[in-house]
Amino acid sequence: MADAAIHTEKITKKYDGLTAVDNVDITVEKGELFGLLGPNGAGKSTLIGMLSTMIRPSSGNASVWGYDIRSDSTKVRKSIGVVFQDTTLDQKLTGRENLDLHGRLYGLPKKLRHQRISEVLELVELSQWEDEIVQKYSGGMMRRLEIARGLMHHPNVLFMDEPTLGLDPQTRNHIWDYIKDLNREKSITIILTTHYMEEADRLCKRLAIIDHGKIIARGTPQELKSALGGDILTLELATTEGAGKLTEHYKANPSSGSVSASDNIVKITTADGERTIPEVLKITSQLDLDIRSVSLHKPTLDDVFLHHTGKGIRDAESGAGTMKTLRRRSRAGK
Numbered sequence: 001m002a003d004a005a006i007h008t009e010k011i012t013k014k015y016d017g018l019t020a021v022d023n024v025d026i027t028v029e030k031g032e033l034f035g036l037l038g039p040n041g042a043g044k045s046t047l048i049g050m051l052s053t054m055i056r057p058s059s060g061n062a063s064v065w066g067y068d069i070r071s072d073s074t075k076v077r078k079s080i081g082v083v084f085q086d087t088t089l090d091q092k093l094t095g096r097e098n099l100d101l102h103g104r105l106y107g108l109p110k111k112l113r114h115q116r117i118s119e120v121l122e123l124v125e126l127s128q129w130e131d132e133i134v135q136k137y138s139g140g141m142m143r144r145l146e147i148a149r150g151l152m153h154h155p156n157v158l159f160m161d162e163p164t165l166g167l168d169p170q171t172r173n174h175i176w177d178y179i180k181d182l183n184r185e186k187s188i189t190i191i192l193t194t195h196y197m198e199e200a201d202r203l204c205k206r207l208a209i210i211d212h213g214k215i216i217a218r219g220t221p222q223e224l225k226s227a228l229g230g231d232i233l234t235l236e237l238a239t240t241e242g243a244g245k246l247t248e249h250y251k252a253n254p255s256s257g258s259v260s261a262s263d264n265i266v267k268i269t270t271a272d273g274e275r276t277i278p279e280v281l282k283i284t285s286q287l288d289l290d291i292r293s294v295s296l297h298k299p300t301l302d303d304v305f306l307h308h309t310g311k312g313i314r315d316a317e318s319g320a321g322t323m324k325t326l327r328r329r330s331r332a333g334k
C-alpha cells in the first residue's frame with residue numbers, strides 16, 4: 001500500500017459518547033478522483049480532518065502520500081492542499097494578498113511565490129480580479145480563489161470538503177470543470193466530500209458511501225448502481241398504510257423484485273421495469289390500494305443509499321440537525 005495516495009486502517013474518531021468515524025478502511029490510488037458521499041453529520045469532514053492532520057484520530061492508522069499522519073505530519077501537510085467547507089479567506093485582502101499570505105505560511109521564497117500566484121490565478125481564471133478585495137467576489141469566485149490557494153505549494157493530494165456547497169447550478173458546473181481538469185491535466189489526486197449525489201456521480205472515478213461514521217458501500221458510481229440489479233419503479237400511494245401493505249406483499253414474494261419504502265413511497269427494483277408496471281398495478285388493485293403516481297427510472301446513487309440504509313440521503317439529513325448544518329444552511333440561504 002506504500003504506493004497508494006491514501007491508505008487508512010480502522011481509523012476512528014470518538015467525541016464523548018459519539019463515534020464520528022468508525023473503523024474506516026479506504027485506499028485511494030495516486031491520480032484518482034475519489035468521493036466520500038454521505039448526508040450531513042455522516043463523518044466526512046472528520047475523516048478529512050484526520051487525513052489532513054488537523055484532527056487527532058482516537059485509534060487506527062492512516063498514511064497520506066506514504067507518510068504517517070501521526071509521526072510524519074509535517075511531510076503530510078507539505079504533500080496536501082485543503083479547500084475547506086467554510087471560507088477561510090480574508091475578506092479585507094485582495095485575491096493576490098490572500099495567496100501571498102498562504103505562500104508565506106508555507107515558506108515559499110518571494111520569487112517563487114509571485115510566480116505561483118500568477119500561475120494559480122490564471123488556472124482558475126481570476127487574474128483580472130487579483131487586486132480586488134475578496135469581499136467584492138461572488139460565491140463562485142471565492143471558491144475558485146480557495147482552490148487556487150490550495151494549489152499554491154504544488155500539493156500531490158487535494159482535499160475538497162463540499163466544494164460546491166451553496167453555489168448555484170451554473171457555478172457548480174463551472175467548479176466541476178476545474179476539479180476535473182486539475183485531476184486529469186495536472187494529475188492531482190483529489191478526495192472530495194459531498195452530499196450531492198449528482199456531484200459524486202458526475203465527478204468521481206470511485207466513491208465510498210458513508211453513514212453514521214461507517215463506510216456502507218464503495219465502488220465506481222456505475223458498479224454501485226448496477227449492483228441494485230435493474231430499473232427502479234417508484235409508486236406514490238395515497239397512504240403510508242397502503243405503502244406498508246404493498247411492501248409486505250413484495251417481501252413475501254421476493255422473486256417479483258426487491259422493495260423498500262419511505263412514508264407513502266414504495267420503490268421496487270426490478271430487471272424489467274416496463275413489464276413490471278402492469279403487474280404492480282394488478283397487485284395494488286387486488287389489495288385495493290390507491291395509487292397517486294408511478295414512475296420508472298434507472299438507479300441513482302440515492303437509490304444505492306436507500307438500499308443500504310433504508311432511508312434516502314435527504315431523509316438522513318433531516319435527522320442530522322447539528323449546529324454546523326443549521327449555520328451552513330442559513331449561509332446558503334436554504
Ligand SMILES: Nc1ncnc2c1ncn2[C@@H]1O[C@H](COP(=O)(O)OP(=O)(O)OP(=O)(O)O)[C@@H](O)[C@H]1O
Nearest residue numbers: 015020039040041042043044045046047322324325
Ligand atoms: N468537535 C466536535 N465535537 C463533538 N462532535 C463533533 C465534533 N465535530 C463533529 N462532531 C460530530 O461528529 C459527527 C460527524 O460530523 P462531520 O462534520 O464529520 O460530518 P459530515 O459528514 O462532514 O457532515 P457535514 O457535511 O455537516 O460537515 C456529527 O454528528 C457531528 O455533530
